[in-house]
Amino acid sequence: MLKLHCFGQSGNAYKVAFALNAMGVEWEPVFVDFMNGITRTAAWRAQSNEMGEVPILEIDGKAQTQSAVILTLLAERFGQFGGRDADEQREIQRWMYFDNHKFTSYFASYRFMKAFGQSAPNPDVMAWLRGRIDGAFGIVDQHLAHSPFIVGARPTIADFSLCGYLFYPVEESGIDVAASYPHIGAWLARLKALPGWGDPYAIMPGERIAAKW
């Protein structure tokens, strides 16, 4: 049985959880107490992931990390949602790199500080991040104006990657993505209609926390 080390608030873990469910692959969660700082300890990093991150997927006797690398492995292993040729595989990687660099990253930091930060977020930092978010989200919104999914007419692992943080409650980030970016909103509705979709807090363990700031 595949084991996914995850917690409810992690959109990066959700990318993999959603993909596994959409592929119809059985898995069980291993709760990671990220919110209380376990991934920042030297012991956890030495034993689990030196990068200090989730998700971790136990599969075929090995522990894999980095959501995009795991998604690529799952697409190969189960023959679903991958690229059909080298060009399409590259196009998928291209969007997953953009996601990790500019799309998920700034949004995830923004939402974490607003919802779960120890102290009120610094307004200048939030304004800077908001500018970066708007830049990246504008690019994806324009792309989706002409394409039903991230890479062409059918869903791929690139979609699971980019949507990772976008099914959480709007109050956590304070950004109504679907309202601000209508093509992203329509794409999210298409993803939500896929067999296997589930709410992040329903399919991963850990209590939901009300947004703090």
Add this chain to the structure above:
Amino acid sequence: MLKLHCFGQSGNAYKVAFALNAMGVEWEPVFVDFMNGITRTAAWRAQSNEMGEVPILEIDGKAQTQSAVILTLLAERFGQFGGRDADEQREIQRWMYFDNHKFTSYFASYRFMKAFGQSAPNPDVMAWLRGRIDGAFGIVDQHLAHSPFIVGARPTIADFSLCGYLFYPVEESGIDVAASYPHIGAWLARLKALPGWGDPYAIMPGERIAAKW
């Protein structure tokens, strides 16, 4: 002849330029006037790269983007600096994703605002970025304490990716990386000794600009 769309200040383009030189592959530069805003125009994005980024590599009649995707293609195409099996290929991708998400990204933004920003950088934003940089650089420094290169005992495309912004003058970022992170410093010396290494401003076009702030 391969054409690399690039400019001197771009560490992301340098990742590819350094790799091409280390592979002994001939290429010619196409200057991109990023510093005057060309990549932010709708026309450039429509014609060159909807993501608004360099590098772009023209190879085998196609234009490829995203430095990590280009590096992966070059390793396959020229049979150098790639992973020797699926596990090693995944390990390379894992570090290149970490690089794009947390290692290059925050450092590149920090250095850009300090050296080339239109106005003085906001100190709160810089302090926040500096915290993120220290987190990611600490992880890589600790990793390199036990490994001569990013993935094992020989250089791979993961090394070209992570070093992209680290051969620029210290005054541009104001961070003396080699002094602050000794294992990263020793690794950079190993990379500088590779055949094909060149200074970013010597191997890519565009004038050097003195750091502004």
